[in-house]
Amino acid sequence: MAARPVEAIDVPHKEVTKICCIGAGYVELFIDLFGAVCGPTCAVIACKSPKVQVTIVDLNQARIDAWNSDNLPIYEPGLDEVVKSVRGKNLFFSTDVDKAIKEADLIFVSVNTPTKKTGVGKGYAADLGYVESATRHIAKVAESDKIVVEKSTVPCRTASSMRKILESNGKPGVRFDILSNPEFLAEGTAIKDLFAPDRVLIGSLDTTEGMAAAASLAHVYANWVPKERVITMRVWSSELSKLAANALLAQRISSINALSAICEATGADVDEVSYAVGLDSRIGPKFLKASVGFGGSCFQKDILNLVYLSESLHLPDVAAYWRQVVEMNESQKRRFTQRVISSLFNTLTGKRLAVFGFAFKKDTGDTRESAAITLIKYFRQEQAKIALYDPKVEEAQIWMDLAEPGVVDDVTALKKQVTITSSAYEAAKGADAIIICTEWDEFKDSNLDYEKIYADMNKPAFIFDGRLILNQKKLEKIGFKVECIGKSRLEETFQ
Ligand code: NAD
Ligand code: UDX
Secondary structure, three states: OOOEOOHHHHOOOOOOOEEEEEOOOOOOOOOOOOOOOHHHHHHHHHHHOOOOEEEEEOOOHHHHHHHOOOOOOOOOOOHHHHHHHHEOOOEEEEOOHHHHHHHOOEEEEOOOOOEOOOOOOOOOOEOOHHHHHHHHHHHHHOOOOEEEEEOOOOOOOHHHHHHHHHHHHOOOOOOEEEEEOOOOOOOOOHHHHHHOOOOEEEEEOOOHHHHHHHHHHHHHHOOOOOHHHEEEEEHHHHHHHHHHHHHHHHHHHHHHHHHHHHHHHHOOOHHHHHHHHHOOOOOOOOOOOOOOOOOOOOHHHHHHHHHHHHHHOOOHHHHHHHHHHHHHHHHHHHHHHHHHHHHOOOOOOOOEEEEEOOOOOOOOOOOOOOHHHHHHHHHHHOOOEEEEEOOOOOHHHHHHHHOOOOOOOOHHHHHHHEEEOOOHHHHHOOOOEEEEOOOOHHHOOOOOOHHHHHHOOOOOOEEEEOOOOOOHHHHHHHOOEEEEOOOOOHHHOOO
């Protein structure tokens, strides 16, 4: 069955007037997370649907205070303006979780679904503990009918578990309809993505009640998203579509990264290859930028989740196929490190490496699964000294990421080897090499004075461009030895 575009919007349904979103922060986690999805999504819904009241809930007063302050807990371009335009009007941040649940017609469950660290499925399966705990809380508190929406990325058929929990714990006479409404925003462009989504996906049961619930939510989105972009389908397809979208996007990056290795070995240029293949309208140009490896809280987690699902379904070949996308990503980081070591005359011992960027991509302060974390671990194992600069990531976050068990155990040694600097110039001073880990615009050769940087570095001065943001020729003219992902050194190729 194809997706149902418009007709689901037109079935009789209840208008949604109050929305509650669970997922701005509730439990004390080891790392403080702040609802990268919940905040931006609800802010845009409130902004575009003035008649709908949206309340984001969190038991932690400090986090709610942060959302209510001038200094929002997440950095996302455009978020401040949107939040400020609706906060206190129809967007509220509150610690009164129960009140918000009781009043809402529709509740988004937008909590984190990290990879399990222990027990059955460890390292692959999604930990659904937060989803379950939020669902149980809704069941306990709700006194009237609710539409409960899975916003979190979850394994296929999670809606069924949520339904069982709600139905067996809810108050008598209270009806729950479950929808899947996966979020496709990317960090760094979240507001843009939410204002003009490629599509909004709503999964529901094929029953009259399921379709009506889907229509209620569809009508909220129809306040600003063209109707034909709000598609509805069966709930399992919707859940799987989210995992599938992330798996396919990540697979493209691993594919171009695999080709980047061939480029480096042959003298082909991965940017040129990517451009050439991307012009094929069947392939398209996006997500073909070779890099030091994809990061972020979603790709790896969701592919591992798909691997686990495939294994549980006794589909080992399917599991192996998707696992390879993650393995290629790890291999890219190792290969890049090896290139740094061999270029720097086979030893990093005591050498100063200026690492530019720590976030997993530009325009976000999020560092989850950032390639920089792994690279710094490898560089430290080679006894390098690291001077690190990122324009947005908080210092405390960097220390927390680098001190994570499995990354480094000895924090005292860590602080002897790693320095956090307040500018790219400071990081590069006295360095043997610059390693570009994040593609911040600030690091482009049009924005930094690389002549000045070169003058202050040890010679030969190397730059390793893990993001393909630099003009290799221009920097080689200055005197740098430039090593780019997917490219050989210019002096080694026909020009
Ligand atoms: P996050 O970790 O930034 O935020 C989740 C929040 O939920 C945390 O603050 C956590 O404290 C809170 N939480 C956990 N249990 C709770 C409970 N019982 N009640 C209330 N709050 C609770 O995660 P995120 O990046 O916003 O992702 C949330 C979900 O959306 C995940 O399933 C993720 O896969 C998915 N997703 C994320 C992105 C993204 O770009 N980050 C994009 C699309 C989908
Ligand atoms: C991703 C999906 O894009 C989004 O739809 C989903 O909702 C959440 O997961 P996000 O992880 O926020 O979004 O950022 P994305 O732009 O997808 O980048 C992920 C990683 O891939 C980053 O490290 C990025 O630098 C890297 N990347 C992206 C590449 O290396 N090359 C590319 O061509 C694109």
